[in-house]
Amino acid sequence: EPEVTQTPSHQVTQMGQEVILRCVPISNHLYFYWYRQILGQKVEFLVSFYNNEISEKSEIFDDQFSVERPDGSNFTLKIRSTKLEDSAMYFCASSEFTPVHEQFFGPGTRLTVL
């Protein structure tokens, strides 16, 4: 069964460093998403991506964040200068159609900023 994969499973970085979180969505899906979940808090939407551009983004997704689909399979989230408060679990998801349809989630990357 096709699934969304994410690498690495755990990333530790120093404050101020850049990190890139990687995701491989399901191959025939058209919409891609990033979410984050700070420990003990809700899952929060960050950004959706369709047709090689951002379709929607939340207030959290500021200039420190960027997304890219560098090739036909990967979907990345870059945080330019990490802060302590960026420590969270980051989930990638994809859907075949619009966001109102089922989104398939990856297992997540746990980002720890020291």
Next chain:
Amino acid sequence: AQSVTQLDSHVSVSEGTPVLLRCNYSSSYSPSLFWYVQHPNKGLQLLLKYTSAATLVKGINGFEAEFKKSETSFHLTKPSAHMSDAAEYFCVVSGGGGSYIPTFGRGTSLIVHP
């Protein structure tokens, strides 16, 4: 605008007894509603969804939920809990604020005792 409230942070049941996880929502438009389950160290998996068809929705693993517009509720039930049901459950609303961006509830941790 849209929001979702999961009324219980933890629910504890004995194996073989019924499960009830409560979810209330608010929305300005007709929403789509979802329940996702998250097992430890796993991504979120869709249990079931309501998208304006039948109000009683059947999902995987014996779960079902009923959309009640008058009560703005979408409670998740299962007649008989199994040990493998122990996980975090998220109620999600989408499309209720004029946007497809999903809003997650805080989650309910289901504990199943032998």
